[in-house]
Amino acid sequence: MSASSSSGDGLSRQRRRQWFEHEIERLMDRLYGTALRLTRHPDDAEDIVAESIGKAWTKLDELRDPERFEGWLFHILNNTFINEWRRRQCRPKLADDPDNCEPDDLDATHFSLFQQLHQPFLLWWGSTEDRFLNELLQDDLQQALDALPDPYRVIVVFVEVQGCTYGEVAELLGIPLGTVRSRLSRGRAMLQKVLWKQAREAGFTVDCRGTEGKPS
Template identity: 70%
Template sequence: MSLAGSLDHPRPQPHVHYRDATGANMRFDEAASRREWFEQRLAPLMDRLYGTALRLTRNPADAEDIVAEAVTKAWTQLDRLRDAQCFEGWLFHILTNTFVSEWRRRRCRPQPGGDDATEPSELDSASFTLFQQLHQPFLLWWGSLEDQFFNGLLQEDLERALDALPDAYRVTIVLVEVQGYTYEEVARLLGVPLGTVRSRLNRARCRLQKALWEHAREAGMVYHEGDGGTQR
C-alpha cells in the first residue's frame, strides 16, 4: 500500500448532509403513498438513528424515546422537506435537536447522584495519546501493537469508554465523530463558544484514549514480549 494511495480517502465522511433544507413542499396524492414513502426511507436509517441516540443518551429507554419523538416530528413536518435527497440529514438533525432540547432541560434540574451536568475540567490529562503508548519505532516480529490493539478492541469496549465520559465531553465527541457536525454547528447546537467545543473535544479524546489504554492493558490486549506489558 503506497502512502499516497492510502491517503486517497483519509478523512471520514460526515453522515449528515443538507441539514437545513426545509421550506418547500413535497406533495403526495394519497395518504398511503406518503406513509409508504416515509417508511421506505426511514427503515434503513433506524439502526443509525437508534445507535446515535443511544450514544447521546447512554440509556436504551431514553434513546427509544428520542428516536420516537424525532420520527413523529419528521412525519408531522414532512411537508416542509424541500428535497427528498435531504431526508436523511434532515431527520438526523431533528433527532439531534430533540436530544439537545431534552438534555438542556435536564441539565437545568439537579442530577441525582452525579456531577455530569457540570463542566468537566481539571481532572483531564490533556496530553495523553494512545498512539504514543502503542507505537514502536521498529517492527515487532508478531506485528504492530497498533494492529494488536485494533484487533482486540470490541465495539462494546468502545461504547463503554464513550459512555463513561462526562456528558459535555461525550455529547461533543458524538456530534463530531459519529454525526459529522462541524465545530461551528456543534457550538450553535449546544449554545457554547467555539473554543469550548474545541477544548471539550480535545479533552474527550484524551480521556477516551486513556480509558482505552487502561482497558487494553487490563484485558491483555497489548502485550510486549519479555516485559509483561507495553508501558514505557
C-alpha cells in the first residue's frame, strides 16, 4: 500500500488509520524500549513515544515508501528525544566535553570485557566468554546502559540498538564525526566495565567452571 496519498489511490481514511495502527502496534515495544533506554524514565519515554507517533501520523503524507516506515518512525523518535533533551537544557552536555559528567568509577577508556574473560587455552567445559554471555540477563544490560552518562548512552543506543551510521549520529546530535567515534568507543568500554562490575559483585569468576557466579 502507499502511505503517501490515501485519497489518490482510493484508500479510505479508515484503512489508512488501520494500516498505521497495525504498524505502530508491531513496533510499539521497541519504540517504548528504545525511548526508555534513551530517557531512563518511564514517563518521559511515554511522552517521547506518544509525541513521535503523533508527528508520524500528521506527516504520513511525506513518507514516500511505506516499506521504510520503521526507519522513518525511529528517525522521528530520535529527533523528538534530542529536541526534548535540548529543551531541558541538557545541550551543554552534548556540546561540551562530557568528561565532567563521567563518574570516576566508569573511567574505562580501554576496558575490554573480553580481555577479562578470555583464557588463552581451551577449556573442555567451554569458554568463560560463553558462560558470561549465557548468564547475562536483560536486566543486567538495562541497568548497565542506564548507568552510562547521557552523552555516551545516547550514542551507544543510536549505534548498537538502532544501527545508525556514525554519520547519521553526527548529524542527529550536531557533533563532529570524531566526537561520535570517541564517545562511542568510550561508551562501549564503560558499558563493558559496568557489566563486569555487576558480574563480579554477583560472584562471577573466570577461574572456575562452575555456575555459582552469575552476571547479576
